[in-house]
Amino acid sequence: MTGAAQWKQLREQLAPAGTVLLTVECQQGVVGRDGALPELAAAARSSGALRNVARLVAAAHEADVQVLHAVAERRPDGRGANRNARLFRAAARLPVQQYSGSTAVRIAAPIEVADEDLVVRRLHGLSPMAGTDVDPLLRNLGCRTLVVTGVSANVAIPNAVFDAVNLGYTVVVPADAIAGVPADYTPAMIRHTLALVSTIATTEEVLRCWRSPGRVTPG
Structure with missing residues (x-):
């Protein structure tokens, strides 16, 4: 992102x-390192995306920005879970x-969860928002802009972005705080899809806005 106008817009959005x-x-x-999806976990870590999510969460805590963690889980008996796509069956x-209730659904390090964070758990579907x-919760919090981070750029992230836009929110996506597989798919998804409906920024740009919300300048 370059230019005073773009910076002013981002500052206002954030x-x-x-x-x-x-998240x-x-x-x-x-x-996690011992998770169900080692290729995705490796991409999230090697790209720096997971570390950037942690940086954004820490900065949000400092700036009094509400943090909401969306977690996907299932019951051991599978009740209520989808079975209508190959992804669910796999x-x-x-x-x-x-x-x-298992360790698998705890927020992964190095992200730190604060007492004021909200955690929303879902038993079905592909999106952290639908259903x-x-x-x-966002409406009750007075949210106008949703900053979307995490995984995966293949499925859950685009679902979250499109659902948020359809519901009337402005969306900011820190491009280096999301990950998918293969690695080269994520920038393609950002450039050809997410950039059409959201503001694409970097982690550092978002952090700069929250550190000095009244004095953001390019550079």
Whole structure:
């Protein structure tokens, strides 16, 4: 992002009082070192995306920006879980399951969860927003801009972005705080899809806005 006009727009979008930071499926069973999806976990770590999510969460805590963690899980008996796509059927056969109450559904290091953070857990679907408490919580919080981070750029992230836009929120995506597989798919998704409906920024740009919300300048 370059230019004074773009910086002014980003600063206004990220005003702490109307902004919520959403982390998507940043849980041990997904992005952890012993998770169910080692290729995705490796991409999230090697690209720096997971570390950048942690940096954004820490900065949000400092700037009084609300943080909301969206976690995907399932009951051991599978009740209520989807079975209507190959992805769901494959996930049910993985050696690590995202069972409710297990370590797999805890937020993964190095992300730190504060007492004021909200955690929304879903038992179904592909999106952290559709059919969950996320939208009413955002509205009650006075959210106007949703910062979307986490995994995966293949499925959950675009679902979250499109759902948020359809519900009337402005979306900011820190491009280096999301990950998918293969690695070269993520920048393609950002450039050809997410950039059409959201503001694409970097982690550092978002951090700069929250560190000095009244004095953001290019560079």
